[in-house]
Amino acid sequence: MSSPFARLIVPALLPIVLILAWWYTSEGGSSIFFPPLSQIQERFQELWLFALVPEHVVPSLQSILWGLWISIVLGVGLGVLLGLNGYVATAVNPVLQFLRYLPAVALLPLAIQLIGIGQEMRVTIIVLGALWPILLNTIDGVRGISPGLIDVARSNRLRNFDWIFRVVIPSASPQIFAGIRASLAVSVILMFASELLGASRGIGYFILEAQRQFSLPEMWSGMILLGIIGYALNVVLMAIEYFALAWHRKARI
Amino acid sequence: MQATKTPVLEAVNISKSYGEKQVLADVSFSAGEGEFVCIVGPSGTGKTTLLRTLSALGTANSGEVRVNGMAITRPPAEVSVVFQDYSRSLMPWMRVGKNIELPLRRYKLSPAERTTRVTEALRDVGLEHAKDLYPWEMSGGMQQRVAIARSLAYRPQVLIMDEPFASVDAQTRADLEDLMLDIRARLGVTIVLVTHDIEEAVYLGDKVIVLSGRPASVSATVDVPLGRTRDQISTKSRPDYLELRAKIHAMIMQSPSSVSG
Amino acid sequence: MVAVLLVIWQITASVGQLGAVPTPVEVARALLAIFASGAVWEPLGTTLAGWAISLVLAVVVGIVVGFPLGTSRLAYRLSVFTLDFLRTIPALVLVPLVVLLYGSGLESTILLAFLGAVWAVIMQTIYGARDVDPTALQTFMSFRVRRWDTVKFLLVPTALPYIATGVRLAAAICVLVTISAQVVIPAGGLGEQILTAQLGGAVPSMYAYIFLCGALGVGANAAFGKLEGRALAWHPSHRKVSA
Known part of the structure; x- marks a missing residue:
């Protein structure tokens, strides 16, 4: 049961069965909404390997990565500031909680009104959604730093720079990563939603156009691509986390 | 004397x-x-308070x-302090060498001199070969030796130690x-x-x-x-x-x- | 602090520093106006209905699917990768398909919110069912406790706190997806009102509707957070140290 073979094969069984089931039921199906998977696969190869990648995939990925990057820099920066100043953090907490639970898509019309429908709008809306999980988790992580470490730092007269970058941030990094993971999911959603409402490029735009023209195999291929991209980004982030937090994982054993 | x-x-x-x-x-x-x-006294006599004041x-x-x-x-x-709780006074995300080097970073030392100080401090506590280990790969006694080495590398005149x-x-x-x-x-x-x-x-x-x-x-x-x-x-x-x-x-x-x- | 921020917003907006952003007083007035005229009730009702129905569906289906997956090692190992993959796919991706199938009505937002939230309940139920203390289970077995009683007195109490967390997460996700879907489809409710207000140039009422959406999110999370706290009260990690 726990041989490496079984460990790889068992989890792979269900996806294989599901895909085969989809393949054969859709093959003879008559619904125009569920075109044969074989046809979707054909379209997928034509469109996304790699003809339309520069036009639609690249701008979408750019929005996500810029939005996420800005959120990380802002979120960690502000989070450390607020986390180290407990009173301020307590004071602004209600505002942060409100912004966190405000569905960021609800801000889309507002962002369009203020900024228009360019790339900046999409990055902005991603930041408006993705910032809060990182910010709140960083504050939590920084406030949770052990009093022992504070004593060590003070008695060793660490420079503020070393204190923040070598003690505070690493110490909060498990929580920061948890925040980034949540923010990544939000970023993908907001990228897609913002492209539905205002874009002339991008995967979301492509899927919407395909839907409007009733090109269902194309639409499905876009949706599958988006699913794969979302999952792949998640895997990349988990891999980074796995290496960056090796100390955390091992120190607890 | x-x-x-x-x-x-x-x-x-x-x-x-x-x-x-x-x-x-x-x-x-x-x-x-x-x-x-x-300084000796039963538990709860304010020894830790005294120590925090001294440092x-x-x-x-x-x-x-x-x-x-x-x-x-x-x-x-x-003055440098060695704390009781070694597992919390060493940074688990840094190797032993980096842990010892951390307090030295505020001084303008050449990289070579920094390395020398770290090596010397480790030798002083009998852990010459532990530089590249992580604290959590070591026993409790070894971790406390690292904490002592960190204080020594700082070259204090006074070492204050809390239990x-x-x-x-x-x-x-x-x-x-x-x-x-x-x-x-x-x-x-x-x-x-x-x-x-x-x-x-x-x-x-x-x-x-x-x-x-x-x-x-x-x-x-x-x-x-x-x-x-x-x-x-x-x-x-x-x-x-x-x-x-x-x-x-x-x-x-x-x-x-x-x-x- | 909130007051301070509001005052800063009021001052900067009223001197025109923020471009087209209205002052908080204008927003508050718009908020009062939509309540006074009764314009708010219908969209609010639509949003709440969509939210509640999708949440109930997600919770019921999540628990029913999650329990067997959590109690059987094989079922868990078979499904873990698939679940991991499916839950990273944002529900909103299905908007174009769902619109084709069900149009822009309540069914669409319910389906989307359900698809967004059900994973949280499934995963939490699985964690809960897997967390059964082996010693407790052996104790139950050595006393030959009946199967149903084992479920009732061991499995359910162990899993309940986890499920409560799942319900809280699902409640928040349902608010999020319902409103988001209403904006992008557009499919009625508060979400569409935001869009309508923007297109109609009624900027203060756009802010008022956005504010309502945020309040709904905070409210749902707070209410279900309380519920979770109650379900967790016995849990060691949650027990307050009595002084």
């Missing part, structure tokens, strides 16, 4: 209260250059701490005690060690400060004339050692206010 010389570390009439509750009352003592001073991590309500005759208000460069061997097993504890005696002999650093263990205090100290009562005050300062080289077996079986141990034990037991507290 000369009585006329300014003590390296001096506590003058330190008092401290937390709200209504007074913890320290008029605590005074001094530690000369190269001297090994043990300027906490402030006293009255009295002052002087280092080389100068009153201190912030953690001074001449440093409370969470290791007996054999490791004996090894670490002898390591501290050895470090004092070789480097001439002044050591102030806080402990609740009378045996440890007498074995290590040139001088034992007995803290008792609530609020705690210095009930006695006992010189320990056992010489500077000591041995776990022969020293601990000397009649004068046993006598001193019994005497300090009696002082702590008989302290009237510790009963009423």
